[in-house]
Amino acid sequence: MRVRMAWVTGCLGLAMAGVVPAADEYRLGLESTERAAGVPKGRVESFEFEASRVFPGTHRHGWIYIPAQYQGREPAAVMVFQDGHAYVGETGLMRVPIVLDNLIAKGAMPVTIGVFVNPGHRGGGGPDGSGWGNRNNRSVEYDSLGDAYARFLIEELLPFVERTFEVRLSDDPARNAVAGMSSGGICAWTVAWERPDRFGKVLSHIGSFVNIRGGHVYPALIRKTGRKPIRVFLQDGSNDLNNAHGNWPLANLEMASALAFAGYDHRFVYGDGAHNGRHGGAILPESLRWLWREEPGAGVGLEAVLPDGGIREGWELVGEGYAFTDAAASDADGNFHFSDLPRGDVYRVPAAGGTPRLWLENGPKISGMKFGADGWLYACVQATGTNETRRIVAIEPGSKRVETMATGVQPNDLVVTRSGHVFFTDTAAGQIQRVPTSAREMSRPPTVAGGIARPNGIALSSDESELWVSEHGGRHVWRFALNPDGSLGGGERRAVLAVPNGGADSGGDGAATDGEGRVWVTSHLGIQVFDGEGRSLGVVSRPQDKGSVSVAFGGTGHRMLYVCSSDRVYRRMTRTLGR
Template sequence: MNKLGLLSLLMVGLLTTTWAQDVSNKRYPYEPAHQALSDGQRGEVFKVDFPKSKLYPGTSRSYWVYVPKAYRPDQPACLFVCLDGVLFNAPTVFDHLIAQKQMPVTIGVFIQPGTLLNKDSTVRRYNRTNEFDNLNDRFARFIEEEILPDVRKQKTADGRAINLSTNPNDRAVAGASSGAICAFTAAWQRPDLFSRVFSAIGTYIGMRGGDQYPVLIRKTEPKPIRVYLQDNDRDTWNPLFGNWFKANIDMEAALNFAGYEVTHQWQEGGHDTRQATAIFADAMRWLWKGWPTPVRSGWSANNTLQSVLDTSARWQAVVTADTVPPTAPHTALLPDGNRYSVQGGVLSYKPPKGKALVVDRDANLGAALAVSPDKGQLVVSGRGSHWLYDYMIEPDGSLTSKQRLYWLHNPGNEDTAEVGSLAFDTNGNLYAATALGVQICDQNGRVRAILAPPGGAVTALWFGGEKLGTLFVRSGGKVYQRNLNVTGAPSSQKAVTPKSQGAG
């Protein structure tokens, strides 16, 4: 290589190295809310040790409580929960915004993640990702069942008791990185606890399933949550888990599609909270705008939700204690008297006259089944699996063409390991009772919509009411009902042929 070529390569390498090492040094407009007020105007911040937990055995942690100067215990205060301790210069910002009535009187609770300690107080294991990155409701329960009862036992230095509102509209939750996805999950899983979310540099990536959120948001009936997303264009801690910035963009797009109140700030920078801290005051102004007017659910662009849901109908608790499904979930009776049942991995067929015949033995079969509206298809749940099995029903009652056809999202968790029951509507859509809610599958086996009843995990569902237009579910130990724009198709009713939904 000649000297000119070698010099060119060296220059390219030098420039590349320079660009790679460049860091954001962005300046932000002056924000007075970040300047500390005088001692007489500041709220109080105190630390509390929390050495034990039932939901996270063996962990210990600390949390901090901020109580604004304007707080009076005879009036329940709004609540702001933040993960990873005191972030975003929040107490100082709150002092300003509360004094200027740009947010309500709010008590802040800033929670550290748990650690498991050795006898000499050294760290044996960090519990942060287990608490923050999981998509279940455990940390929301930990806040409500363990931390907040302890907070209510505390008093300020001048003797004021802590009185917190239990209205989700009066509650916000926030965090950065894994704390951000934890904040979103707390509201997503428990909108009865939190309505407002501030998410900074959130880990909506493949650590513990966070990359599933954009799809789940698009499929799930909208919840009453307002979300502020912040991220930086070079955000990453470890690229192994995905493109962190793109994941946040996907979250914003999904929330927009599903009709949520959402805004965002995409800025220059890496995986740090400098930018989030700079915009925090404006984020709080936006999250609390219009309070106490409640945060409301939007209307999703999901066409399956639009076709299935009656917009005027909501879930209602059923008062009648003896409301039960018309048939057992493991049995399907056809109009001609033929009966299919599944139990212990054995699938049986019994004609109107004659003995029951075993038509399949498979240890992977679950305990729920349903027959399609045209009586030509039998669907059986899988045991602890995302999959449902599909059979073609022949004229003589025999079954052929067995396939794993229907795929569900996370069909179980620690409490509900399998699909509770299955049912079809006359359009050929299949409804599955799962820990995630009611998952609605199209004719080709894909989940197109998810309904989340107020009681949480759904253990049973069935159609009933006038013209079979009411969906009943058993959720959280209670029965709820909701009128839909579809008609149920019980296996015992005469055959109807749904319009084809095509091959797409």
């Protein structure tokens, strides 16, 4: 089912926030101020952490809440609160230990260990554990995009907590939540966005989804990235900040709209509060009830072409244990082929499915290949055995006879037209070159386009009127008009590839097209998908953390999307037909 957004303004907030007599005068309910009769009290202990390698030289205060029901036999759910001092006290605006005691006792949430951690501080003069004093590493840790803070939690802080307090924490993302207010709110979202395999729930109070360190891009990323398995609760108020970094209410409204568009299981509560924790604290019990409820959400996004919206779990492992897979290609019947490049082997996966079988052994070391209309396999060769000569070859599929088409080349990847032209990318020279399929022992074939930032992947539109080329060393996908005589015209940077936070280039690599005009390009972020006009449709998650380098459609009807990823090959079913 689709989860509807909740808009809570004025008196509409009464059901969740208690009495609201005037703007920003939210009051805590009984579940926040006192433990119900018979509810056992969990214990809270403090700690200090100074051993971070992700943020070296920082020291920070923290606390752990261990519910009375925790016995240690099974891993407990865990919820990590940023700016922990604002959440852990029993006399402040949040009073999380009291709320958790009540909700756990009622069965409204699982037995959950709370970890409350303050941002790091370098050098002397830092504040004590309590209060909002200046912690000089806070903005770097909380407002920055990227996976640094997620790594800090997963690799450093949570293992430290387990060792120090002898507790067991679940690594199931459905039982891991992360929360914060202001910059801590966007930090919570970034943690789950970067590592949805570990954190599946986010609670953001007055989140700073503005341009402090680039966080204003999240609404656009959410719309154009395959939906991730994250449940999100957002809270903000109409009297929140409006300054040089941006407008907090508008930014949160944009986030809520993007989450709705992309089909996330989310809720947005919008009141009239300012930049503080009053409203978030007043609705905290209901926020946690909603966040930890059992029923699943549902969504759309890339589901127009991928049944699961492009999440990592949608990939199926086809084969593993190779030195380096590349050169994804399918024949007319949908039989999928790929190379184990360093070993000079080519494998074949039948269109009906199954496991890879060796098709060509100890042959050329192939970085890119495609089948022509004549049934021959055309390939970019990096070497053959100890012979380091690079060339373009044609392979007769029956006898596996290899014939040299062109030498004096530095080929990376190629396509073959029905009219008998092979176009290939020369990554180092920034060029596209052309050779006829009839050529044999041709030297230095002509260049037909140049000035491209390390061109890599190359693909034809279904009607062969367009040629698409990805930039490995840049941020664009080029589109050329392909004329009947084999000449190219109208070269333009048509699509913009997303770049990882802090990255210099997209890593645009292998490319494929489908019958509806979409262009699929592997990159550092995943497989980026564009419509025929170059507009981004989303990013399909990588099957593993290692890079994805080559992509092709295969299988019965060419509906299966295959990707070569380092030492493995994966596939997933689509709702489109590949070229």
